[in-house]
Amino acid sequence: MRKLTFRGGIHVPGHKEQTCNLASQPAIVPDRVYIPLSQHTGAPCSPLVQVGDAVKKGQKIGEGKGFVTSPIHASVSGKVIALEKREQPGGNFVFCLVIENDKKEEWDEAVKAPANPGGFTPEELRKIVFEAGIVGLGGAAFPSHVKYSPVEGKKADVIILNGVECEPYITADHRLMLEKPDRITAGLNYIMKSVNCSQGVIAIEDNKQDAIAVMEKATAQEKNIRVVVLQEKYPQGSEKQLIYACTGREVPVGGLPLDVGVVVNNVGTAAAIADAVELGIPLIERVLTLNGAVNKPANYRVRIGTLFKDIIAASGGYTGETGKILAGGPMMGKTLYNDEVPVVKGTSGILILKKEDVRSEKEQHCVRCAKCVDGCPAFLEPTTLVKLAKKELWEEAENNDLLSCIECGSCVYVCPAHIPLLQYIRRAKQAVQAARAKAKK
Amino acid sequence: MLYAVISLAAMGAVFGVMLAVASKKFAVEVDPRVEEILQALPGVNCGSCGFAGCSGYAEAVVKGEAPVGACNPGGAEAKQKMAAIMGTDTADSGMERKIARLLCNGSTSNSSMLYKYEGIEDCHAAAVHYSGPKACHYGCLGLGSCVKACPFGAIKMGTEGLPVINTDLCTGCNICVQTCPKQLLQLAGISQLVDVRCRNKGKAKEAKDVCKAACIKCKLCEKNCPEGAVQVVTDNEGSVAVIDHTKCTNCGICVTKCPTKAIEKASPIKAEVCAVQDGPSENKPAGCGSCHICG
Numbered sequence: 001m002r003k004l005t006f007r008g009g010i011h012v013p014g015h016k017e018q019t020c021n022l023a024s025q026p027a028i029v030p031d032r033v034y035i036p037l038s039q040h041t042g043a044p045c046s047p048l049v050q051v052g053d054a055v056k057k058g059q060k061i062g063e064g065k066g067f068v069t070s071p072i073h074a075s076v077s078g079k080v081i082a083l084e085k086r087e088q089p090g091g092n093f094v095f096c097l098v099i100e101n102d103k104k105e106e107w108d109e110a111v112k113a114p115a116n117p118g119g120f121t122p123e124e125l126r127k128i129v130f131e132a133g134i135v136g137l138g139g140a141a142f143p144s145h146v147k148y149s150p151v152e153g154k155k156a157d158v159i160i161l162n163g164v165e166c167e168p169y170i171t172a173d174h175r176l177m178l179e180k181p182d183r184i185t186a187g188l189n190y191i192m193k194s195v196n197c198s199q200g201v202i203a204i205e206d207n208k209q210d211a212i213a214v215m216e217k218a219t220a221q222e223k224n225i226r227v228v229v230l231q232e233k234y235p236q237g238s239e240k241q242l243i244y245a246c247t248g249r250e251v252p253v254g255g256l257p258l259d260v261g262v263v264v265n266n267v268g269t270a271a272a273i274a275d276a277v278e279l280g281i282p283l284i285e286r287v288l289t290l291n292g293a294v295n296k297p298a299n300y301r302v303r304i305g306t307l308f309k310d311i312i313a314a315s316g317g318y319t320g321e322t323g324k325i326l327a328g329g330p331m332m333g334k335t336l337y338n339d340e341v342p343v344v345k346g347t348s349g350i351l352i353l354k355k356e357d358v359r360s361e362k363e364q365h366c367v368r369c370a371k372c373v374d375g376c377p378a379f380l381e382p383t384t385l386v387k388l389a390k391k392e393l394w395e396e397a398e399n400n401d402l403l404s405c406i407e408c409g410s411c412v413y414v415c416p417a418h419i420p421l422l423q424y425i426r427r428a429k430q431a432v433q434a435a436r437a438k439a440k441k
Numbered sequence: 442m443l444y445a446v447i448s449l450a451a452m453g454a455v456f457g458v459m460l461a462v463a464s465k466k467f468a469v470e471v472d473p474r475v476e477e478i479l480q481a482l483p484g485v486n487c488g489s490c491g492f493a494g495c496s497g498y499a500e501a502v503v504k505g506e507a508p509v510g511a512c513n514p515g516g517a518e519a520k521q522k523m524a525a526i527m528g529t530d531t532a533d534s535g536m537e538r539k540i541a542r543l544l545c546n547g548s549t550s551n552s553s554m555l556y557k558y559e560g561i562e563d564c565h566a567a568a569v570h571y572s573g574p575k576a577c578h579y580g581c582l583g584l585g586s587c588v589k590a591c592p593f594g595a596i597k598m599g600t601e602g603l604p605v606i607n608t609d610l611c612t613g614c615n616i617c618v619q620t621c622p623k624q625l626l627q628l629a630g631i632s633q634l635v636d637v638r639c640r641n642k643g644k645a646k647e648a649k650d651v652c653k654a655a656c657i658k659c660k661l662c663e664k665n666c667p668e669g670a671v672q673v674v675t676d677n678e679g680s681v682a683v684i685d686h687t688k689c690t691n692c693g694i695c696v697t698k699c700p701t702k703a704i705e706k707a708s709p710i711k712a713e714v715c716a717v718q719d720g721p722s723e724n725k726p727a728g729c730g731s732c733h734i735c736g
Contacts, residue, residue, distance in 0.1 A: 426569070
């Protein structure tokens with residue numbers, strides 16, 4: 001049978017063999033955690049505690065205003081010792097609450113398992129998801145309760161759980177599916193209930209045959225849930241591409257998955273929701289993959305706010321001369337300039353590249369081979385957009401569907417002339433968005 | 442053959458009459474002064490007057506919606522010509538030639554770097570990642586977005602990683618000021634020679650750690666200024682010394698007092714733009730972008 005997939009895309013080496021067979025283990029719980037006040041898309045949080053206050057594990061320590069926001073929780077028990085601005089994995093600076101760990105691991109009183117988790121109404125479920133600070137764990141960190149809230153005139157009829165993990169080197173979701181299939185299934189059921197939708201799909205790439213078998217076994221009794229096997233291709237895990245592969249529906253330009261009746265969540269998000277609903281535990285821990293040039297690559301369950309440095313040191317440190325530290329994978333991850341950066345809710349992996357593996361090529365002239373056009377999963381002409389961006393013809397670029405770019409980086413990967421296409425496109429997007437913001441004023 | 446010639450001639454005659462009638466009947470009255478003012482303007486279409494190009498400004502002047510002196514690149518010469526065309530008085534001007542100033546002294550020898558940047562040569566693109574590669578988040582990124590933007594070729598990248606403004610060529614069109622993602626360029630009149638070349642609002646130690654020429658908020662300038670023109674201004678981001686150009690007399694005392702040499706006095710600037718280069722600067726290829734021939 002022909003495997004389901006999207007049009008376009010590229011094939012990149014997976015590099016997953018180093019960690020895909022290593023069971024996820026609890027990572028070091030550091031002496032200090034640095035919890036950023038903004039780890040999600042939407043309004044940043046204001047701190048609810050002051051410097052000097054004692055906090056307990058799972059205690060809500062920050063919340064934002066408005067609907068599109070997500071609260072943050074203490075990931076250890078201890079004392080708040082500072083509120084300082086620090087580098088984030090996302091490439092910006094955000095205020096962080098620094099908590100000195102007292103190693104007592106005392107849970108907050110608010111964290112308790114409800115008597116009857118099956119009896120919650122959809123509204124109650126959404127409230128639990130919001131209060132637990134659950135955001136999309138795939139990387140974008142969009143607050144989950146917003147996705148589940150009903151929008152007038154739109155009805156979701158299928159929930160897709162994203163277990164694709166197309167980013168090379170990262171095996172966090174893969175391990176989660178192998179180790180906690182029941183949590184994922186339970187989480188999916190809660191999502192379906194909160195969205196009031198009867199169909200659930202778990203999408204997995206065909207390079208994870210063991211995960212497919214485990215998830216199929218776990219969902220054998222669930223009539224409304226099926227496992228869909230997708231072709232191994234990058235960027236298969238991108239929301240719009242995933243929806244097309246699973247359902248054949250195309251999300252309109254500038255639209256949301258809900259416009260075609262779909263809600264997409266990461267498998268990790270589903271597992272976190274199961275923990276929040278059944279055990280009352282907020283999102284203070286996530287699975288991530290540490291891979292590349294470190295002594296012991298591993299899959300870790302890491303407390304939010306742990307510094308990359310602590311995790312790397314606990315894994316035996318760097319091997320050889322380090323060229324690059326990436327938060328995320330090599331395709332969409334962000335380069336960091338030091339390792340004193342905290343793990344946030346959206347950090348799916350830490351990748352260390354050796355100096356000799358980091359190439360820096362000089363940009364050459366476009367040879368018009370159209371590899372980028374063939375590879376673009378959004379059906380754009382990256383080379384044309386770059387040409388327009390170089391001339392600062394922003395409007396013209398916008399008319400060429402500039403804003404449909406999902407920034408997957410496929411065009412840069414295949415470009416034989418080493419043109420940093422994506423950076424030019426991002427620059428153009430930035431200019432278009434600035435012009436739009438100006439026009440609004 | 443004959444029929445074809447006759448019918449074509451007849452059609453030609455009919456259309457000729459129609460066009461002649463239409464050109465009389467639907468003629469649009471154009472004020473000849475618009476064309477004259479357009480001739481007096483530099484024709485760079487920089488937009489610094491606030492209108493859509495030179496023709497937009499010319500029309501506004503004729504309609505009386507804009508003053509004659511709003512063209513910065515044209516300067517006094519254009520103003521006089523326009524005043525003559527419009528029959529207005531030029532003495533009311535008081536308009537001084539303005540030029541752009543760079544408010545950062547974070548050259549490669551003064552300031553330290555956070556990381557090595559390897560992307561495209563564009564300040565906006567670099568500023569996205571941790572506010573840019575420079576350790577000072579307020580400092581000039583030195584990737585030359587202003588150099589590319591200047592329609593007069595008045596900005597060149599200096600050897601020290603900072604753009605250098607050619608005061609002879611700068612027309613004060615304001616385009617670089619709008620381009621700079623760090624808001625480090627500012628227009629000021631040519632009689633104003635003293636500038637605080639630092640916008641770092643961080644604490645003294647933090648600022649000094651990242652740049653040798655940073656304002657350390659010591660207030661020596663404020664204390665020594667006889668006119669009260671320099672003040673360390675505090676806002677919600679932090680504080681930095683700022684010169685009030687309406688009070689400054691160019692005495693230069695603050696320049697000698699500043700311990701980090703963050704305040705600088707420029708050499709006198711000519712009253713007129715010396716040469717206006719035609720067309721776009723060499724850095725920007727001409728081309729519409731709709732085909733692939735020239736680009």
